[in-house]
Structure formats: C-alpha cells, structure tokens
Amino acid sequence: MYLTEIIIGQQKGSNLRGIRERTALKYPEESKCSSQDFIVELWTDLFHKENNEGEWHEVPMTFQSSEKLVDAHQVVSYYGVDLLVTCLGKYKFTYRAKHRKDNDYQWAAWFNVNGCLEVRRQTNHLTTFIQVPEVSQVTHNIYIGNFTAAQEAHLNGFDGLLNVSDEAQVYAKQLSRPIILKKLPIAFGANVVISETHLLEAVFWLRAMSDLCNKIMVASRDGHGRAGSILIAFIFAMNPNLSFEEAYRFVNDRHFVYPHRGLRSALERLYVRE
Secondary structure: OOOOEEEOOOOEOOEOOOEEEEEEEEEEHHHOOOHHHEEEEEEEOOOEOOEOOOOOEEEEOEEEEEEEEOOOOEEEEEEEEEEOEOOOEEEEEEEEEEEOOOOOOEEOOOOOOOEEEEEEOOOOOOOHHHHOOOEEEOOOOEEEEOHHHHHOHHHHOOOEEEEEEOOOOOOHHHOOOOOEEEEEEEOOOOOOOOOHHHHHHHHHHHHHHHHHOOOEEEEOOOOOOHHHHHHHHHHHHHOOOOOHHHHHHHHHOOOOOOOOOOHHHHHHHHOOOO
C-alpha cells in the first residue's frame, strides 16, 4: 500500500454551467512515487454531459500539482476534473485511488459515506450564455439554437420554429415576419424523460416542415439539452442505418448537445433497428 490518505476534494463552481472537482493524495516521500504512478477516480451520480442517466459511475481525474510536507516527510499530489453539469439537484460523490502496481483501490471513505453536492440555477435566470444568440446548422435546412436565437429567428430568414422550452416561450406577436411556430414544452433538466409522444410529434413535425420550409430552427432555453435531444431523435428516425451513438455524434459534431435521460432506450423502441 503506497497511499497514506485520500483527501476529500473541494468543489469549485457548482452552478449549472460546470463544476471543478478536486482531490488530493498523500503518500510517504520515501516511497519514491511520482504523481503518474497513481490512478485516481471521482465516483458520482451527478448528471453531466457524459452521464445522462444519473447512474453512479467513475470519472478519471488528471494530475494538477504537488507539494512536499517537509515536517511530515510526505508528498501531497492534487488531481482534478472539469464536468459540464446538465441538471439541477442534490448529488453524492466520493473518490478512489490506487498505485498502478496495486490490485485494489483505496476509497476516500467508508461505504455509503459520501460527499454531498447541490447544483443550483444561477441567480440571473437568463445567464450570459443565453443572452447571446447561438445557432448552428445540423442538416441542409434544420438548425439548432438557444432562446435568444429563437427570438431573433424572423430576422435571420427562418420560416419554421420548433420551441421545446417550457419556461422560455416565444410568441408569434414577438416575430415581425410570418413564421410557422410549433410549441412542444419539455421540462428543463437532463433527468427529465422526454415522452415517446413528444418524440414522435417532434419527428413528425420536422419531417413535414422540412419539405415546406426553407429554414427551420429547433430551440430550447440553452439550445443544448432539450433541443439537442429532439434533433438526435430526428436524425436517428430519418437514418435507419445509424446507431444511437452515430446520431448523437452527428448532431454533437455540429453543435454542443447532450441527450436527456432515457432517450436512447425510447428511440430504440420507437425506431427499431434490424
């Protein structure tokens, strides 16, 4: 055993946009270990871009810095990871680490003794990243955008708009030019399971409008979760040769998105692959 202690980390920046997890390992200086000799992992049920199901899972952490404790003849190495949070709520976390030569991991605490983390919405409801219009092209005439981009859709040649926000509404009277407006309210947060009815309705509408409109926008408050999930569904439905991962990558390569909980299983039931 090379480790003396795993120090519970400090979470910095626990707003909806992102979080930085940090922990430290303490080990004897005489062990002659280097920071690269250790494998360090965060374990959490936090919803983030790479965990849309909210299940306990490991997240590899990378070495940040180290310092020597001269009086104690020990070395403390710090490890960290940045995560993009996709859901409000209260979550748990812990850490584990091991030397590469060891077979077993050492946990930061006893079983079921975890740190707690609460993700809250920023004080300003319309945060800076939403106040700036953000829009990207996904197919030849279908785009994805945030709330501000949706409000300006009529100024940028859009003649079709699918708004899937339930808290950031766009009304026809706000738009100075004719536009086909469809509202399909979905609650905020990656932990929200989008109903199969909503998925079918959205795909049907986009399929029909893509033949009628020159330029369509799918919009949600931030343009990443709900709008992203709907466009993943559309690409998956329209391309039977694509797997869920391929449909997700197709959209994500063009605009940063993340799928909602249960999206994959729902789509694989609705649009069965052979």
